Amino acid sequence: MEFHQLELVALIAGVVAIGMSAPTFAQMFWGRPRIEIDFDDTMVSGAIFLQCHAYNDFINSRLLRLLGVRRETAVDTWAVLRIRESGSGRIVLPYEAVEFTGRNGEPNSTHVPITSGTIGRKFGVVWLNPNSKIVKVVGREDMTLGVGEYLADINVFAAERKKAATHKFVIHADGSLYWDPN
Incomplete structure (x- = not known):
């Protein structure tokens, strides 16, 4: 793999990780x-x-409910x-x-x-x-x-x-x- 492709893979993995952690993060602050x-x-x-x-x-x-915050x-x-x-x-x-x-x-x-x-x-x-x-x-x-x-x-x-x-x-x-x- 070329260096630019690794950057793209890292960027995609980072976006996925942030997307997966957003509901947990939001629940922690706004679900109390x-x-x-x-x-x-x-x-x-x-x-x-x-x-x-x-x-x-x-x-x-509406955004918090969409993220699954209860x-x-x-x-x-x-x-x-x-x-x-x-x-x-x-x-x-x-x-x-x-x-x-x-x-x-x-x-x-x-x-x-x-x-x-x-x-x-x-x-x-x-x-x-x-x-x-x-x-x-x-x-x-x-x-x-x-x-x-x-x-x-x-x-x-x-x-x-x-x-x-x-x-x-x-x-x-x-x-x-x-x-x-x-």
């Missing part, structure tokens, strides 16, 4: 779990529950909740571990896996008893909250990373409870 947090509410037997939804976001890039499952996910008064910042509930609701007959748990997708896992923050109009912290039936504005500080831990979010909720004198839309 990426937890996102949303806030929503639900009604169960007339009671209003304000809850937090933690999910492992999809890979949105979001990894966040194997050991856990979260803590703190509640503060909105105006004064006074801590009503110091950081405390929360229980994610079980799925498909699973019991509630403080440590859960979250697969890629929008389903994720939810946990309650506060709930309004429809009969007594008393707002209680989920998991702390001894703790009630009065009329006012509060901040829910959420920290979700997964894959050695932390995702933090804060959202305001309002308790009105008329007995309504909702997340502040602003």
Whole structure:
């Protein structure tokens, strides 16, 4: 073989090697779990529950999906909740571990896996008893909250990373409870 032909073979082999390693390289950097947090509410037997939804976001890039990159499952996910008064910042509930609701007959748990997708896992923050109009912290039936504005500080831990979010909720004198839309 002539020298120029060897260069061409080396170039082709190099391009093939880069092409073969690109999916692995991309998976290593962009396939890690990426937890996102949303806030929503639900009604169960007339009671209003304000809850937090933690999910492992999809890979949105078309190129990365073409390379075969898939979001990894966040194997050991856990979260803590703190509640503060909105105006004064006074801590009503110091950081405390929360229980994610079980799925498909699973019991509630403080440590859960979250697969890629929008389903994720939810946990309650506060709930309004429809009969007594008393707002209680989920998991702390001894703790009630009065009329006012509060901040829910959420920290979700997964894959050695932390995702933090804060959202305001309002308790009105008329007995309504909702997340502040602003």
